[in-house]
Amino acid sequence: xxxxxxxxxxxxxxxGATVAFNCTYSNSASQSFFWYRQDCRKEPKLLMSVYSxxxxxxxxxxxxxxxxxxxxxxxxxxxxxxxxxxxxVVYTGGFKTIFGAGTRLFVKA
Amino acid sequence: xxxxxxxxRHEVTEMGQEVTLxxxxxxxxxxxxxxxxxxxxxxxxxxxxxxxxxxDDSGMPExxxxxxxxxxxxxxxxIQPSEPRDSAVxxxxxxxxxxxxxxxxxxxxxxxxxx
Numbered sequence: 001x002x003x004x005x006x007x008x009x010x011x012x013x014x015x016g017a018t019v020a021f022n023c024t025y026s027n028s029a030s031q032s033f034f035w036y037r038q039d040c041r042k043e044p045k046l047l048m049s050v051y052s053x054x055x056x057x058x059x060x061x062x063x064x065x066x067x068x069x070x071x072x073x074x075x076x077x078x079x080x081x082x083x084x085x086x087x088x089v090v091y092t093g094g095f096k097t098i099f100g101a102g103t104r105l106f107v108k109a
Numbered sequence: 110x111x112x113x114x115x116x117x118r119h120e121v122t123e124m125g126q127e128v129t130l131x132x133x134x135x136x137x138x139x140x141x142x143x144x145x146x147x148x149x150x151x152x153x154x155x156x157x158x159x160x161x162x163x164x165d166d167s168g169m170p171e172x173x174x175x176x177x178x179x180x181x182x183x184x185x186x187x188i189q190p191s192e193p194r195d196s197a198v199x200x201x202x203x204x205x206x207x208x209x210x211x212x213x214x215x216x217x218x219x220x221x222x223x224x
Contacts, residue, residue: 032210043200043215044152087152091210095140096165099152 001026004090006100013107017078021103023088024070032091033071035062037084038102044087047073078107111135113216115201121222127189130219133182134203142213143176143186144200152200158184191223 006023013019025033033050048055050062050071061074071088085102092098114133122128134141142157156166161178169176173192178184188195198220202213 034210034212043217044213045215046212094164095157095159095204095206095210096167097142097154097157097210097213099144099154101151 002101003027003092004088004098004100006088006103008101008103010104010106013078013105015078015080015107015109017107018074018076019078019105020075021073021086021088021105022070023072023090023100024068025090025098026069027090027092028066028069030069030090030092033064034089035071035073036087036089036099038087039084044099047086075105078105080107080109083107113201113203113214115199115216115219117219118217119220119222121224122191123224124192125190126223127187128191128195128221128223130186130188130199130201130221132184132186132201132216134184134201135205135214136182138203138205138214140204140206140213141178141184142202142204143184144202144215145197146200146218147197155186188221191221193223196221196223 035047036044037047038044050064055062059076063072085104087102088100090098116131143155146152155168156176158178176186198218200218202215204213
């Protein structure tokens with residue numbers, strides 16, 4: 001079993017749709033979690049941090065469920081510009097980072 | 110402000126040759142990370158440094174790979190000898206942690222092709 005798993009997709013949704021991604025992790029001692037976005041042939045960039053209390057930034061909401069060991073990302077009112085690959089990141093010990101394989105999202109007009 | 114700088118952006122070499130990838134982190138950042146990204150394996154952490162000291166190199170695939178950080182503004186990842194399976198995009202990232210994991214800023218990557 002991989003330490004961090006994501007549904008690779010692709011998710012194909014129309015503009016305006018709500019879409020949700022999940023990411024599961026295996027190490028219960030993991031402390032810090034993030035979502036990154038990566039556009040085609042570009043470097044990953046931070047989208048948002050994930051806290052136990054939840055985190056909302058405009059149309060984006062991130063949640064952490066420690067009991068079930070997963071994090072989620074919800075995108076409301078999808079835009080064409082949201083088309084990208086979304087990577088979850090887990091810090092397993094110290095500053096060692098493990099990236100999920102990514103979930104590809106296509107938003108179509 | 111300049112972001113993380115990597116060079117070269119593209120490298121094509123033949124099997125058996127030595128390859129050196131370079132990275133200049135953002136000034137003031139105390140952590141530096143080297144990653145490799147392929148379609149099959151995704152983004153993998155190879156090694157990371159804290160204040161120029163290697164902390165965890167468990168992701169380095171084998172002895173052919175080595176990384177150094179002689180000062181706070183420069184790091185190298187070397188592959189000697191290179192093999193076709195080393196073909197990938199190599200990213201360098203830096204972070205200003207304040208003692209806790211924080212945003213990592215990635216460079217544009219070096220696309221390596223080993224023939």
